[in-house]
Amino acid sequence: MALECFVGTFRSLTTDAVNTDYTLTPGFQAKAGLVFHTGRGEATDTVGGATHRTGIGMFTSTTNRFCCGYMSVDAAAAGSGNEFARGDAICATYATDSTTLDGRIDVQAISATQVTFRVLDVMPVDTTCGVIVWGGTDITNAIVVEFDHTTGTGTMDVTTVGFQGDVFFFMGVDEIVNAPTADAAGAQLFFAACTGSTDEHAWWGGQDQGSASADTGGYCLAGECLLEWGGAINSPGAAGNRAEFSTALSNGFRINKLITTRAGVNCYALVIKGGSWAVNNFTTRTTTGTIVRSSLPFTPKGLIVVSALRAVSTSPNSTVHDQLSFGATDGTTHHVQSHVDEDGPANMEVGTGVDFDKVYQNIDTADAKVGDIDWTSFDSGGWTLTQNDADPVANFCFDITCGNSPAGFDTALMAAMQHREPRVANPVEVVAGGMSPPEFIPT
Numbered sequence: 001m002a003l004e005c006f007v008g009t010f011r012s013l014t015t016d017a018v019n020t021d022y023t024l025t026p027g028f029q030a031k032a033g034l035v036f037h038t039g040r041g042e043a044t045d046t047v048g049g050a051t052h053r054t055g056i057g058m059f060t061s062t063t064n065r066f067c068c069g070y071m072s073v074d075a076a077a078a079g080s081g082n083e084f085a086r087g088d089a090i091c092a093t094y095a096t097d098s099t100t101l102d103g104r105i106d107v108q109a110i111s112a113t114q115v116t117f118r119v120l121d122v123m124p125v126d127t128t129c130g131v132i133v134w135g136g137t138d139i140t141n142a143i144v145v146e147f148d149h150t151t152g153t154g155t156m157d158v159t160t161v162g163f164q165g166d167v168f169f170f171m172g173v174d175e176i177v178n179a180p181t182a183d184a185a186g187a188q189l190f191f192a193a194c195t196g197s198t199d200e201h202a203w204w205g206g207q208d209q210g211s212a213s214a215d216t217g218g219y220c221l222a223g224e225c226l227l228e229w230g231g232a233i234n235s236p237g238a239a240g241n242r243a244e245f246s247t248a249l250s251n252g253f254r255i256n257k258l259i260t261t262r263a264g265v266n267c268y269a270l271v272i273k274g275g276s277w278a279v280n281n282f283t284t285r286t287t288t289g290t291i292v293r294s295s296l297p298f299t300p301k302g303l304i305v306v307s308a309l310r311a312v313s314t315s316p317n318s319t320v321h322d323q324l325s326f327g328a329t330d331g332t333t334h335h336v337q338s339h340v341d342e343d344g345p346a347n348m349e350v351g352t353g354v355d356f357d358k359v360y361q362n363i364d365t366a367d368a369k370v371g372d373i374d375w376t377s378f379d380s381g382g383w384t385l386t387q388n389d390a391d392p393v394a395n396f397c398f399d400i401t402c403g404n405s406p407a408g409f410d411t412a413l414m415a416a417m418q419h420r421e422p423r424v425a426n427p428v429e430v431v432a433g434g435m436s437p438p439e440f441i442p443t
Contacts, residue, residue, distance in 0.1 A: 003275035003404050004028045004136035005302025007330040009356070011043060012091075012105060012123045020119040021108060026133050030115045032060050032142035032272050033133040034169070034304075035067070035090050036326050038337040040354040041126025047353035049074055049367045052339035053125070054205075054324060056171050056191055057090035058270040060142040062107045065090050066179060066268045068171050070187045072207050072216070072322070072341045073097055074350035079211035081187035083173040085266065086180035087146065090117065095124035097209075103127070128354055130335045132304065132328045134402065139274040141165075145252075146179060149226060149241055151263040154256065156243075158269070161252035165271035167279075167402075168245065168253060169193050170202075172267035174228050179266065190227040191306065191326075193400050199279040200225045200245045201398035203306050205322040207341055207348075216343040217318035220308035220396055222281055224315065225255060228265055239316040241265055259316070278401045281312075283394040284360065284371065285387035291373070294382040296401060303375070303383060304328045304400040305359045309340070312396035320344065325397075327359035329375040336361045336372075362391055371395075378403075 006026035039053030040046060055069025067090055070083040080097040088106065095102035103123035109116040115133060134142075147158045149172075170192040188206025201220075204227040208215035217237065219227065226243035240261040246254040253271070276298035282291055284307075309323035320343035327336030338353040342365040351367030362371035371391035376384040383401065 002136040003134065003138040003301055003402055005330045005402055006133040007302065007328045007333040007335060008131045009335050010117060010129055010131065011041060012119060012127045012129065013041070014123060014126055016119055016122060018119055018122060021116050023114050023116045024131060025114050026135065027113050028135040029112050030110050030133040031135045031139045032270060033115070033131060034058055035129050035131050036337060037091060037127055037129045038324070038339045038352045038354070039093065039125060039127060040337065040352040041128050042354060043128070045355045047363050047367065047369045048351060050350065050352045052341060052350050052352050053093040053127070054189060054339055055091060055093060056189070058144045058169060058171065058268060059090050059107050060144055062110065064144050065107055066144050066146060067092055068173050068189055068268065069093060070173060070189045070206065072187055072348060072350050074348055076348040078213070079207050079209050079215060080348060081207060081209055083186050083188060084181065085173055085268070088180055089120065091129055093123060093127070128337070130328060130337060132302065134272065134275070134302070136275070138404065139272060141273040142271065144268060144270045146266055146268050149243065149257070149260065149263070149265045149267055151260055153258060153260060155246060155254055156257055157249060157252060157254050159249065159252040161271050163273050164248050164250050165253065165273050166275065167193070167195050167272050167277040168225070169270040170225050170267060172226070172228065172265065174265065188229055192225040193279050194225055194245045195277050195279055197245050197247060201279055201281060202227055203308050203324065204229070204318070205308065205324050205341070207322055214341070214343055214345045214348050216322035216341040217320055218308040218310060218322050219313045219318045220306070220310070220398070221313040221315060222398065226267055228262065229318065237318055239318070242316055276403045279398065281396060281398045283396055284373065284391045286392070286394055287390050288387050290376065291385045291387060292382060293399065293401070296381045298403040299380050300378040300383050300401045300403040302328070302330050302402045303359065305373070305397050307360060307395055307397040309362050309395050311394070321365060325360050325362060327361065329359050331375070331378050334359050334375045338363050340365060340367065359385065360397065362395065
């Protein structure tokens with residue numbers, strides 16, 4: 001029994017024709033995966049001012065896939081961008097502030113060893129896509145489902161999954177009808193992950209489309225799995241829709257809606273059954289040195305690191321600016337993409353970054369790289385990262401780790417260890433499994 005993880009990239013160029021294929025070779029059959037991009041297209045490490053076209057896609061097959069994304073136009077005289085959700089692609093984007101699609105890439109084929117992506121509509125800018133793929137005999141089921149965040153508060157069951165999952169990834173934008181759709185009146189995106197109710201973590205970013213000057217915000221914390229800010233961002237401001245994860249069900253999952261000010265907002269969940277998973281958090285360093293995750297009940301095979309490039313948020317309020325770092329590694333390939341959309345200038349000031357050997361990248365409002373983190377090793381029961389370029393201030397990150405269970409390990413005990421309540425400790429550089437802000441260690 002094994003769980004396999006692969007991280008790779010492909011570049012889709014404006015000179016590529018429709019039906020151009022990009023084939024990656026994980027060496028195993030992909031059973032689930034993520035695709036991420038910010039609109040940067042270089043083949044080498046690059047940071048600079050540019051319109052961000054940030055998106056995330058989830059897939060389990062050539063027919064079961066969804067993608068969400070949003071755009072903010074650099075140097076626009078007012079808030080200018082859009083958002084979309086589609087069920088016919090793994091990656092999509094728009095050239096301008098409109099609802100007319102200008103680029104679309106789909107999952108074309110999945111074989112015993114390869115995954116192929118195909119251009120259906122040529123991208124408007126060169127676009128580098130990061131890819132994370134999971135497979136192996138440990139994974140026995142996986143699906144991406146679309147669900148409606150209904151009105152009211154309280155519990156809500158999503159039962160279209162059809163099985164009980166072990167890890168849950170969530171994403172969505174502020175759209176109000178089923179995918180595929182686009183909205184030129186909004187520009188925001190959220191991403192979240194959990195294995196249960198005590199380890200859920202979420203990132204959100206957005207801008208107030210149409211505002212007279214740049215009005216952008218971001219948010220990242222533990223304790224929520226669904227976020228939307230409604231039509232206007234009004235940064236800083238309070239979230240309009242918030243939910244927390246309650247429990248996995250035999251045929252899906254249950255969420256607890258904390259607030260719903262805008263109904264009919266559809267969200268998307270990738271649910272995977274099998275493998276070993278942990279969702280935790282850490283803070284970056286203001287000096288160079290190592291960051292260590294320990295006390296995991298398995299040896300990692302893959303890692304995702306997500307940050308809004310700020311201190312942990314205070315629910316339910318966003319803070320200025322819209323920022324993202326999204327990185328991943330399988331221990332061989334390391335890749336991160338980032339963006340910044342500055343709050344306050346009369347004209348929009350947006351920047352993006354891409355790095356091919358890091359898992360975290362901090363870019364500031366001057367569109368300059370001011371911090372990064374390398375992958376160092378996967379260890380027995382954890383991993384080691386290295387703060388290669390120190391951050392100006394310590395930033396909150398959440399991390400998603402996958403791997404195999406040790407031979408003969410009690411999976412029920414593993415679940416109990418991951419979901420036990422933590423106790424508060426003083427900030428330390430060594431981080432243990434199950435931690436929450438500011439730094440927690442397991443009891």
